[in-house]
Amino acid sequence: MTELSSADAPATVNKWAAVAVLLLANFMNLIDITIVNVAMPSMQSELSAAPNLIEWIVAGYTFSFALLLLPAGRMGDLFGRRRLFMAGIVIFTLASLVCGLSPGIGTLVGARVVQGMGAAIMTPQTLALVPALFAPAQRGAAFGLFALTAGLASVTGPILGGLLINADILGLTWRPIFLVNIPVGILAFIGALALVPRGEGNRKLGIDTVGIVLAGLAMLAVLVPLVEAPSIGWRSWMWPMVVAAPFLGWGFVRWQAFQEKRKLPQLLPLRLARSDRFLKGGALNAALFSAVPSYFFTIALYLQSGFGLSPLQSGLTTTPFPVGVLVASFVTGWFGSRWVRWRVLGGGLLLGAGFAGQAWAVWHMGAQISWLQMAPWFLIGGFGMGNTVSPLYQLALSAAEADDTGSAAGAVQAIRQIGIAFGVAIMGGIFFAALGGAQHGDHAAYRIAMLSAIGYACAVAAVLVITALLTRMTLPDD
CATH class of the missing domain: 1.20.58 (Methane Monooxygenase Hydroxylase; Chain G, domain 1)
Incomplete structure (x- = not known):
């Protein structure tokens, strides 16, 4: 038996309540990635860890997460996506508990590796379950909410991390950033049990x-x-x-x-790899995510090291970006499955305008950060991203047959993870090369470094626009 089809789902489940559960789990994973960065200095101090071991708190998670995305997506096709989704939540939540109670750096790194495994098991299922819940015309709104989740997590992580660490709850310093996942994970598990459609998968696909x-x-x-x-x-x-x-x-x-x-059996069916829709949607999604998370990485360095803002102040400065994504999620829902090419084109133009506007704001920045100068461009950029992510997900996953949706979702997210790694390496490299040996608080040096990094982000937006102008992008129903 295969997963519940979109035609059956409306009669058997509350679609939007089920999506809320998927988004909650997805947000828990995404925010965990950003929140850890804020706590690294506290972890290193309390655990007396060497710098090379502290780096593995992030690297261990990154590797286990990326390596398991593709096989975990295929396992969802085989054994049922709800079953894999719930298993991932359990593993992630238990690993979060071990992270929060870790007595030493070795235990913490090991728990982070397991946490990444849990995230990889549940994450492909969140996207793969959307076609099982919605007809093609309704999927745009759902995918738009996933873009909103990513935008909120990138901003909320540093804010929440800063608040939790500053609060020093019960003298636990950095540990609550992991322990907070436990009630969220329990809630997501109960919600999945009650609201996410059951499906047995197709075990004939094989491993x-x-x-x-x-x-x-x-x-x-x-x-x-x-x-x-x-x-x-x-x-x-x-x-x-x-x-x-x-x-x-x-x-x-x-x-x-x-x-x-x-x-x-094939891990990634070649009918997907031969599909122009899958390749184009996956590649452009990776390009997009090579720019946006990397941009937030460099802008945090610019605001915090260059101008002395706290993580909380830095996060609040970038808040208009997820607001733009939120507004876009309503717009992209109205579009449904229509005009994919023009939405990618328009979203790319708006994203590029947001990056270019940020460059203008940075260039004219004085000795103090001006929120009013930066906010409109964050808002425009977020609106552009929100209008781009949804059609790209729709484009890529529209190439998958019912039994291959998990494999396609895992592949798209694995490619996206490579894009993020490329973006951080390239954009971070540009930033630090331009910064040279400048000291913290050197406004001029950080301004040049930020402008240099924004150049890469603008180039990615140009790739989106040019590809949409020169190539065909249509869904099967168009």
């Missing part, structure tokens, strides 16, 4: 063990240099990984072709 290994090795070969090089510098052992990455990727594709020819 592609060799494909899982090849895909994992290829992801590692790409991500390890990208994630580690900014922290520890480029090392000689990274070169073999860079050289091996394309060969491993080629080997994975050839293996999938071999499996397809023999009519055996």
Whole structure:
């Protein structure tokens, strides 16, 4: 038996209540990524951890999360997406408890790896369940809410992290940033049990063990240099990984072709890889996410190190961005499945205008940060992102057949994760190269560094616009 179809879902479940549960779990994962960065200094001080071990609090999570996205998506197709979603919530929540109670850095890093595994198991199911809940014309609104969740998490994480650490609840310093996941995880689990549609999956699809290994090795070969090089510098052992990455990727594709020819299980069905809609939606989604999270990473450095803002003040400064995404979620819901190409074009133009406006605001910034100068451009950029993410998700997932939705969702998010890693490495590299050896509080140096980094973000927006102008983007119902 396959998952519940969108035609059946309205009669059996409250669709929007089910989506609220998916968004709650997705938000719990996304905010955990951003909130940890704020707590790193407190963790290092309390645990007396070496810098190379502290970095693994983030790196361990990143690697386990990225490596399991694709196989976890396929497991949802096989064993049922609600079942995998709930299993992911349980693993993530229990790992959060261990993180919050960790007596030392080793336990914390290990728990973060397991936490990343739980996040990877539940995350592809959140997107894959949308087609099971909604008819094509209604999916735009749901995907728009996922964009809103991402925008809110990027801003809320630093704010909530700063508040929790400053409050020092019961003398626990940084530990509440993990413990707060426990009631949220319990609520999400109960909500999934009551509201998310049941489905048994299709176990006839089978498990592609060799494909899982090849895909994992290829992801590692790409991500390890990208994630580690900014922290520890480029090392000689990274070169073999860079050289091996394309060969491993080629080997994975050839293996999938071999499996397809023999009519055996495939981790990523090649009918997806051959689809123009899937490739275009996935690649542009990765490009978009290579710019936006990286932009928030660099703007936080600009505001906090360059101008002395606290994490809370920095987060509040960027709040108009998720407000723009929120407004866009209503607009993109009205569009439904119509005019995908023009929505990507318009969203790319607005996103580019937001980045360009930020460059103007940064260039004219004096000795104090002016919220009024920056706020309109954050709002415009957020509105542009909100109008771009939804059609790109729709485009990519429209290529998947019912039994392949989890695999497609996992692949799109794995590609997106690579895009984020590329963006942080490239945009962060540009920022620090332009900054040179400048000291904290050197307004002029941080201004030049921020302007240099924004150049990459503007280039990504241009790619979105040019691709939408020169290529065809239509959904099956168009």
